[in-house]
Amino acid sequence: MKKVGIFGGTFNPPHIGHLIMANEAYDALQLDEVRFMPNAIAPHKKLDDDASIENRHQMVEIAIQPYQQFRLETIELELGGISYTHHTILALKEREPDTKFYFIIGGDMIDSLHTWYKIDELIQFVQFVGVKRPGTHSTSTYDVKMIEAPLIDLSSTLIRKRLKNGGTLKFLLPDGVEDYIRKEGLYGTR
Template identity: 30%
Template sequence: MKRIGLFGGTFNPIHFGHLRSAAEVRTRFMLDKVCFIPSALPPHKIPSGIADANDRLEMTQIAIKGYPEFFLSDVELNRQGPSYTIDTVKHFQSNQTEPVIFFLILGLDAFLEIDTWKSFKELFRVIPFIVMTRPGFKYGGIKDKFAVISDYLKTKISDGYIFSNEDSGYIHKIYQPVYILDVTPIDISSTNIRMLIEKKEPVSFLMPQEVELFIKNKGLYI
């Protein structure tokens, strides 16, 4: 059975941190492919400062070109209204011609807000999670990421989640597993890249050169 990771985000813009994390997740969880899914209108982000959806789609396509283990989906751009993860997951699960197990890939910050998402408990019923964390994690003064995740799952999702060393994550009798993976800490963020571009400072080596040229040619983030 094929194993595919679904990696959504604004990718505003996409950078090496996104690519490196996706590569590490694919290797660790033996995924056949990772699908990058730029969001059209993310319900949790303020639209100002977000590049046009088609530009973000093209930047993502440019960034993953040459990496056969990555592919791109414009499913959220073709859907009217805000981008809801539950709708995207159901789209992929219902449009397969062969058996596939999907995994939802997201960072820890996003995961700890998932109780604000549309139909969030249904997500835990239909797809396993891969939560990316970084060594040296600190959240609300707490350094133990497992304590933070465990408390979140028990208070917001279900107290039936139990940590399994063998599975490197949390398992449940009814809900899907929540796997945890430390990814290489790369101090790059889309926010900082946009700030550098606005101040006309160099962004070389933070993203693929072709993406940098696309941003310059389109006059984005200035």
């Protein structure tokens, strides 16, 4: 049976912390691949910045391009609307019945897992994989397989603030992502 990690998020923008989390899950669980899955509309976050779905999709493609263990998963973009993990996992399981899916989440999402849409049903179809994040409890009453990973206090919010304020992004973004952001004039770089 194929073992696939799903790493969903807004990726607004994708940063080096995302790549580290995905790679740590890939290695710890001996996955066949990890798919980065940008959502269409996040149920837990309001996107108030100017990166479109297409921009986020392109940035993820640029970020993961050098790594053969990473793939782009576009199912939530294809489904459109609010991206509920419940709907997504059911669609993935229908499309790939012989694949075991591991849904990779950070500490902030672990803490709020009890609020997820149809979580009691969802937990039966997917194994959640948790990676601690600084400033979170990273605990849940639901079954979350925790993995060890370097704690990096980095967020897309910090990246957007730095872009707006002209701060350094050295070592924070994957190669090519900053160039794309500046070329497209995203996050106040116009």
